[in-house]
Amino acid sequence: MTTDVSVLTRTLRAAFIGGGFMAAVHSRAARAAGAELVGAASSSAKRAADAAARLGLAGSFDSVDALLTDPSIDVVHVCTPNATHAPLARAVLEAGKHVICEKPLATGSADAAELTALAAERGLVASVPFVYRFHPMAREARARVASGELGALATVQGEYLQDWLANATDDDWRVDTALGGPSRAFADIGSHLVDLVEFTSGDRIVRLSAAARTVHANRVKHADISTEDLAAVVVELASGAVGTLLVSQVAPGHKNGLVIELSGADATVRFEQERPDRLWLGRVSGSQLVERDPAALAPDAARLSRVPAGHPMGYQDAFNAFVADSYAAIRGEAPDGLPTFADGLRAVQVTEAVLASAASRDWVEVPA
Structure with missing residues (x-):
């Protein structure tokens, strides 16, 4: 390569x-x-x-x-x-x-x-650094879905909530379309949410219906802001599963609340980025927390678990693993799950579909 x-x-x-x-x-x-x-x-x-x-x-x-x-x-x-x-x-x-x-x-x-x-x-x-897929427990969720443990996928739900732009006194270059582009909240953090849902589920969003809102049209340094502060999206996946996604940068009290939950006929799995060392696994008969223990994880999850069980891992660890895999690819290896420009293109296509749906107030097909 x-x-x-x-x-x-x-x-x-x-x-x-x-x-x-x-x-x-x-x-x-x-x-x-x-x-x-x-x-x-x-x-x-x-x-x-x-x-x-x-x-x-x-x-x-x-x-x-x-x-x-x-x-x-x-x-x-x-x-x-x-x-x-x-x-x-x-x-x-x-x-x-x-x-x-x-x-x-x-x-x-x-x-x-x-x-x-x-x-x-x-x-x-x-x-492209879609780094949340490099949390070991996100890989464990992916492995459990792929193994069939959840059964046929029925629903997905996810959210990515932040509060760093919650007040009109908060400002940043990202609110400016000339620097940040036509989408802000969804392009910035919604792209991570969509990537993690599709990566862990092994499924693709094929249609969506979205609503978006700019809560603060005027901030300290910027006026007449058109980029969205939040977006809510209903999605249909290729498998027939349906779901909801909520993205906001104006949700007080939420710092980096990235959460995904996938439900099948037999079980549900939930990953929370702010508690990255565990999964919630639910069944009709009861639920359990699965802790990060390399000895008990799927091989790809164990590969990314760089420290022993009980030692917390976080965002920089995930980013380090992403860059390490990128460099491994440069050296001619083929690490599993490396997000490439094709994944970056996918994120842009979904973002455009969200903006188009929010503008038309209608369902929009997402390119395959």
């Missing part, structure tokens, strides 16, 4: 575009995966130098072009505002480098499809 066979035998050299919160998360994961952290580029040479010093990188680049023309760099992490993802990811691929691009992959499906095709054409690893 690599255009440089020497990558298979030497330490990967990673660089970063952007220097904010996500660049810090990416750089910690890259360091944990054993990469050499070459440097960063940002909106200016000074900001790049500041980011490099803050993140502990070896150096910085005066421009993105300077970073991309460095022949020693193997993989580039794109950690910038949403509207820049597509052009930057395209430039990285055209430079012949592997890419890990923050989501949404693009603000429109045409760009996302083009990037997916370009990565395949160039034979380059291109991944």
